[in-house]
Structure formats: C-alpha cells, structure tokens
Amino acid sequence: MSGMSWDERLSPTVKMIAPSGIRKFFDIAAEMDDVISLGVGEPDFVTPWTIRESCVYGLEQGYTSYTANRGMAELRDEIARMHDERYGIKYDAKTEALVTVGVSEALDLALRSIIAPGDEVLIPEPCYVSYSACTVLAGGVAVPVPSRIENEFRVTPDDLAARLTEKTKALLIGYPNNPTGAVMTKDDLLAIARFAEEHDLIVISDEIYGDLTYGGEEHVCFAALPRMKERTILLNGFSKAYAMTGWRIGYALGSPEVIAAMTKIHQYAILCAPVTAQVAAIEALRRGDKYMRKMVAEYDRRRSFIYDGLTKIGLKCFEPKGAFYIFPDITSTGLTSNEFAEGLLKSEHVALVPGSAFGECGEGYVRCSYATSLDEIDEAIKRIGNFVKKHSK
Ligand code: PLP
Numbered sequence: 001m002s003g004m005s006w007d008e009r010l011s012p013t014v015k016m017i018a019p020s021g022i023r024k025f026f027d028i029a030a031e032m033d034d035v036i037s038l039g040v041g042e043p044d045f046v047t048p049w050t051i052r053e054s055c056v057y058g059l060e061q062g063y064t065s066y067t068a069n070r071g072m073a074e075l076r077d078e079i080a081r082m083h084d085e086r087y088g089i090k091y092d093a094k095t096e097a098l099v100t101v102g103v104s105e106a107l108d109l110a111l112r113s114i115i116a117p118g119d120e121v122l123i124p125e126p127c128y129v130s131y132s133a134c135t136v137l138a139g140g141v142a143v144p145v146p147s148r149i150e151n152e153f154r155v156t157p158d159d160l161a162a163r164l165t166e167k168t169k170a171l172l173i174g175y176p177n178n179p180t181g182a183v184m185t186k187d188d189l190l191a192i193a194r195f196a197e198e199h200d201l202i203v204i205s206d207e208i209y210g211d212l213t214y215g216g217e218e219h220v221c222f223a224a225l226p227r228m229k230e231r232t233i234l235l236n237g238f239s240k241a242y243a244m245t246g247w248r249i250g251y252a253l254g255s256p257e258v259i260a261a262m263t264k265i266h267q268y269a270i271l272c273a274p275v276t277a278q279v280a281a282i283e284a285l286r287r288g289d290k291y292m293r294k295m296v297a298e299y300d301r302r303r304s305f306i307y308d309g310l311t312k313i314g315l316k317c318f319e320p321k322g323a324f325y326i327f328p329d330i331t332s333t334g335l336t337s338n339e340f341a342e343g344l345l346k347s348e349h350v351a352l353v354p355g356s357a358f359g360e361c362g363e364g365y366v367r368c369s370y371a372t373s374l375d376e377i378d379e380a381i382k383r384i385g386n387f388v389k390k391h392s393k
Pocket of ligand 1: 041101102103104105128174178206208237238239245248249250
C-alpha cells in the first residue's frame with residue numbers, strides 16, 4: 001500500500017498512552033560501561049533450585065500441553081490453600097481463581113472485565129506504571145489520588161473522597177507500594193474498606209509485594225477484611241517473592257462472576273498461562289517459602305543499608321516498609337526528577353527511575369531498587385553522593 005501512514009491509522013487510545021518511563025533510561029544505560037542499575041524492579045536472585053528443578057522434571061514427564069484456561073487445578077488448589085493458611089480467607093479453587101501471565105495480565109483482565117466506557121477508577125499515586133495505562137486502554141478514566149511523604153505515602157478516605165464522582169466505579173490499590181515502599185496498616189485498610197462499602201466501589205488490590213514486608217510489619221490481605229471478599233479482585237503472583245519474573249505467572253481471586261468474566265477474555269486472548277511455569281509455581285507454593293524468607297531477609301539488610309546511605313548523603317527519605325524500593329526526595333538539588341536521573345546516569349553511571357514515571361505527585365523523587373548486591377548499592381550511594389554534592393544549592 002503506497003503512502004500509507006500508520007500514525008493516522010493507529011488506535012487513538014493507544015496513541016494517548018505514553019511508553020513506560022521505567023524503560024526509557026535503560027536504552028541509554030545499555031550502551032554504557034560500568035553502569036550500576038538501581039532501575040529495574042526485579043530480584044537479583046535466580047529462582048530457587050527446587051522450583052527450577054520441578055520445571056525440568058515436569059518437562060521430562062511430558063508437561064508440554066495446554067492446561068485448563070483457568071490454570072492447572074493443582075496450582076489453583078495451592079493458591080487457595082495458601083490464602084486460607086496465611087490470611088484465613090477461603091476461595092473456591094474451581095470458581096474463584098484464575099491463573100494468568102503475571103499480575104500484568106491479571107490487572108488488565110480485571111480492568112477490562114469491569115469497566116464500561118467512561119467509568120472512573122481511583123488510583124492512589126505514586127504507583128506502578130501500568131495502573132493508569134491499563135485503565136485507559138480498557139476504556140476507563142484513571143483518576144489519580146496523590147499520596148504524600150508526610151503521611152508515609154499512605155492513602156486515606158479523605159484523599160479518595162476528594163476525587164470521588166458519580167462515575168467512580170473502582171479503586172485500584174497496590175500495597176506494599178511500588179515505588180515508595182509504603183504499606184498500609186490494618187486500620188488504614190479498614191478505613192478504606194468502609195469507604196469502598198459506603199460508595200459501593202469495586203476494589204482491585206495488587207498484592208504482588210505482600211510477602212516483602214519488613215520491620216515486623218505483617219501484610220494485611222485486603223480481601224480478608226470483613227465483607228471485602230465479595231467486592232475485591234485480589235491480584236498476586238510469583239515474580240517478586242520467588243524471584244520468578246521471567247516465568248510469567250500470576251493469578252486473580254474474586255467472586256465467581258468476575259473470575260468467569262476475566263476467564264472469558266483470557267480464554268480468547270491468551271488461552272492459558274505456560275504449563276512449564278505453572279508446574280514450577282506449584283513447587284514454589286509447596287516448598288519455596290524457606291527460600292523466599294531468606295531472600296526477604298537479604299532485602300531487609302539492603303533496605304537498612306540504602307536508607308542509611310541515602311540519608312547520610314543528604315537526601316530526605318521515607319524509610320520503606322515493604323517491596324524493594326526506596327523513594328528519596330531530590331528537590332534539594334533543584335533538579336527535576338528527569339534531570340536528576342539523566343544527569344546521574346550520564347555523569348556517574350547510575351541508573352534509577354524518575355519519580356514522575358509513577359504519577360505527577362512522584363515529581364521531586366527518584367525510585368531506587370535495592371534488589372541488587374550490597375557492594376553495588378554501596379558504590380551507587382557514593383556516586384549519587386558525588387552527584388548530589390555537585391548540585392546542592
Ligand atoms: N504490580 C506491581 C506493583 C509491580 O511492581 C509489577 C512489576 O514490577 C507488576 C504488578 C507486574 O508483575 P508481573 O511480573 O507478575 O507481571
């Protein structure tokens with residue numbers, strides 16, 4: 001076809017969405033030597049051997065076909081068992097669970113299953129980059145709800161009420177939080193639960209970092225709060241806790257109606273999550289916890305180290321309580337978060353992510369992942385220190 005312009009023919013909705021701000025710097029970083037990356041949100045551990053071995057064994061046994069659209073029954077049973085044991089919440093593995101290609105797919109399906117054109121979704125920010133993009137791609141309107149460092153990046157019913165309209169259909173929360181490391185206490189979440197009930201909102205709760213909490217903070221599963229199971233779509237997965245980002249396994253738990261709706265889309269778009277990875281995920285839930293706890297203890301050590309280090313070089317930080325990110329305030333340098341990230345990469349060869357990638361209220365901050373070795377963190381802090389010194393006013 002001559003003279004064809006793809007630009008005119010692409011979907012206007014897709015054109016509206018900006019590419020992820022996380023990846024932008026990695027193309028520059030990839031061309032440089034000696035870069036320390038605190039950029040990508042991915043464990044530096046290899047998946048524990050018992051999990052990898054179960055996959056190898058699965059292949060030997062001939063696990064190479066499609067599975068049920070909803071995922072292998074044994075995996076759904078393990079997922080339901082884990083939620084019952086850990087959080088005292090009961091899900092019917094047959095009708096209330098769906099295995100997906102990462103939490104990424106589960107999030108997309110959840111939004112596509114509930115959104116009618118123009119429905120609004122309240123999204124506390126700063127938050128994971130996909131929340132608002134997937135809402136818009138599903139035909140909804142993403143309504144940012146800023147959270148503040150003064151409140152330890154937690155969100156309150158008053159914050160939400162300020163953005164509520166007649167079109168508000170759902171609330172999308174993710175705690176422990178990427179990028180701030182904030183967690184919500186049980187009381188915080190009970191207040192959010194009352195708000196959701198009062199305004200009859202669906203709650204999508206992304207608990208992918210639920211196993212990664214520190215300093216005695218116990219993760220509170222939102223769906224396990226009184227009367228919340230019926231209105232919550234609970235999302236979780238294996239990427240972070242079991243160092244399984246490349247396996248691409250996540251899941252959604254919720255009422256049979258919403259899980260059936262999500263399964264319908266999944267059936268046509270994906271068919272099923274990869275069988276090899278499902279076999280491995282079963283092993284992760286059966287025997288992976290002791291390895292997961294070791295990794296979490298190591299993240300905790302790094303968390304204290306990076307918090308002390310960044311504070312010492314003069315950056316104001318909120319001490320993270322979950323996930324594996326820290327979100328220092330860089331306004332003392334007079335640079336925007338983009339300028340800071342770009343300047344730091346070019347002059348000191350340290351990659352991190354500008355806070356503005358996680359919503360407007362992330363401006364003035366940068367996200368550093370501490371899912372990397374203590375030596376690298378140590379060296380990165382020194383380099384960030386040099387950069388901050390040069391730019392201190
Ligand atoms: N949710 C949050 C908060 C994340 O940080 C990420 C990945 O960084 C995801 C979901 C996507 O995870 P998955 O690998 O399961 O698709």
